[in-house]
Amino acid sequence: xxxxxxxxxxxxxxxxxxxxxxxxxxxxxxxxxxxxxxxxxxxxxxxxxxxxxxxxxxxxxxxxxxxxxxxxxxxxxxxxxxxxxxxxxxxxxxxxxxxxxxxxxxxxxxxxxxxxxxxxxxxxxxxxxxxxxxxxxxxxxxxxxxxxxxxxxxxxxxxxxxxxxxxxx
Numbered sequence: 001x002x003x004x005x006x007x008x009x010x011x012x013x014x015x016x017x018x019x020x021x022x023x024x025x026x027x028x029x030x031x032x033x034x035x036x037x038x039x040x041x042x043x044x045x046x047x048x049x050x051x052x053x054x055x056x057x058x059x060x061x062x063x064x065x066x067x068x069x070x071x072x073x074x075x076x077x078x079x080x081x082x083x084x085x086x087x088x089x090x091x092x093x094x095x096x097x098x099x100x101x102x103x104x105x106x107x108x109x110x111x112x113x114x115x116x117x118x119x120x121x122x123x124x125x126x127x128x129x130x131x132x133x134x135x136x137x138x139x140x141x142x143x144x145x146x147x148x149x150x151x152x153x154x155x156x157x158x159x160x161x162x163x164x165x166x167x168x169x
Contacts, residue, residue, distance in 0.1 A: 024089030
């Protein structure tokens with residue numbers, strides 16, 4: 001089935017909420033099990049205008065999503081944005097993550113004047129790390145005991161990508 005990428009709308013809250021029912025999704029993020037549907041309704045209704053939340057859809061089903069978030073209010077960090085991305089377990093390895101990353105990096109490089117993209121990924125998430133490296137991200141550091149997951153503390157890499165030289169001004 002063809003995957004389409006589009007910007008999330010407030011009415012998409014239920015589909016986004018549904019993605020976080022997938023243990024493969026919430027264990028790879030800082031989300032907790034049993035998310036509140038009302039929390040996701042509010043998040044999408046109040047999503048910051050200068051942030052971007054993209055959906056990967058297979059027909060009407062949301063199979064993944066990704067976002068670009070401002071990293072702070074200071075103008076000294078205006079050149080940077082943070083990335084968050086999830087893909088349903090059943091759709092991993094089928095190009096969904098690559099389609100989302102391509103859309104995010106295109107926005108950052110060609111439309112938003114973003115020079116630096118940042119993300120955090122658990123050190124055991126090899127598939128995600130490979131995806132990020134494919135798009136030019138490099139490991140800059142490691143956070144020891146970064147988060148509690150399934151009763152154990154796990155480490156995470158801090159990764160970043162600078163705007164490629166071919167598109168730098």
